[in-house]
Amino acid sequence: MQRNAFKMKLKPGCEAEYKKRHDEIWPELEAEIRRAGISDYSIFLDEETLTLFAFQKLSDDHTADDLPQKEVVRKWWDMMADLMETEPDNAPVVTPLREMFHMD
Numbered sequence: 822m823q824r825n826a827f828k829m830k831l832k833p834g835c836e837a838e839y840k841k842r843h844d845e846i847w848p849e850l851e852a853e854i855r856r857a858g859i860s861d862y863s864i865f866l867d868e869e870t871l872t873l874f875a876f877q878k879l880s881d882d883h884t885a886d887d888l889p890q891k892e893v894v895r896k897w898w899d900m901m902a903d904l905m906e907t908e909p910d911n912a913p914v915v916t917p918l919r920e921m922f923h924m925d
Contacts, residue, residue, distance in 0.1 A: 823881070824878055824923065825879050826877075827874075827916060827918055828874050828918060829873040829913045830871060830873065830914060831905050831906075832903075832905060833871060839904050847893065847897065849893050850897050853894065856884075857885045857887065858880035858881075858884060858885065859877050859878070859880075860877070861877060861878040862877040862878075863875070889912060898912055899911050901913070
């Protein structure tokens with residue numbers, strides 16, 4: 822099992838809508854994420870900077886790198902593009918974070 826963390830950026834004034842959309846995550850998207858070997862997935866918001874901090878666990882045989890090619894993921898990105906900083910293809914701008922400490 823590997824731990825993975827990254828950050829993204831929310832646009833000003835979009836906090837409530839971002840939360841609402843994630844509270845109503847599509848079952849087919851959640852299933853695709855689980856099939857890719859992702860578990861224990863959380864996203865936190867730093868309200869001062871609008872930085873989203875994401876944490877997830879990846880199984881040893883995960884296929885998370887294939888998710889950007891999945892239709893349901895692309896549709897989710899398109900729907901979320903108005904709320905956050907994105908790449909030209911509507912993928913969220915993601916900055917990987919290096920683990921500096923861990924304690925079980």
